[in-house]
Amino acid sequence: MIPLSVVQALSARRYAPLGRLGVQEIAVLRVDTARRADDPERDWIGFAATLTPDDLLKALRGWWRCDAASVxxxxxxxxxxxxxxxAVLTGLERWEKNTEGRHAFPEARLTGYVTDLATPKITIASTADSDRQLAELLLGTRLTSHSGGAIAYVPTNATAH
Known part of the structure; x- marks a missing residue:
């Protein structure tokens, strides 16, 4: 059971201030809780605050059907x-495409992640000022997205409610 106070705190959480990003649209990676992966490159797929930063980055990297240039x-x-x-990933400038038409971003960096969503407590994993600012701006906020796949696209000039 989740305590009522936690549910109330989450429902009152502010929405991500996407208008401050300076772009018209961003991609959003929608994940599930971490589970064991049958993959030689990584042990986990998905998100868990208990993973080490290296394991978390590997768990969040993947091959997705997406418009890589837009991402x-x-x-x-x-x-x-x-x-x-x-979590927040940056370092998306270079991508690869596999034979199935899926894209990966091999230089993606884990900028930061939440270790406790209810409070929220965040960990900044990057030393770059721009990465740190993005992590502080976005981590723990609400961000509504709709998609049939892992990647969704969200306009930044609209308030997400």
Missing amino acids: AAGGVLPVTLSGYVV
Whole structure:
């Protein structure tokens, strides 16, 4: 059971201030809770605050059906779990495409992540000022996105409610 106070705190959480990003649209990576991966490159897929930063980055990197140029143009990839930003990835300038038409961003950096969503407590994983600012702006906020896949696209000039 989740305590009522936690549910109330989450429902009152502010929405991500996307208008401050300076781009028209960003991609959002929508994930589930971490589970064991059957993959030689990584042990986990998804998000868990208990993973080490290296394991978390590997768990969040993947091959997605997406418009890679649009993902890169946004400059940031917020990672959401149930509509809350739990991690932020940057370093999306270069991508690769596999034979199935999926894209990966091999130089993606884990900028920051949430270790406790209810409070929220965040960990900044990057030393770059621009990365730190993005993480502080987005982590723990609400970010609504709709998509049939892992990647959704959200306009930044509209308030997400």
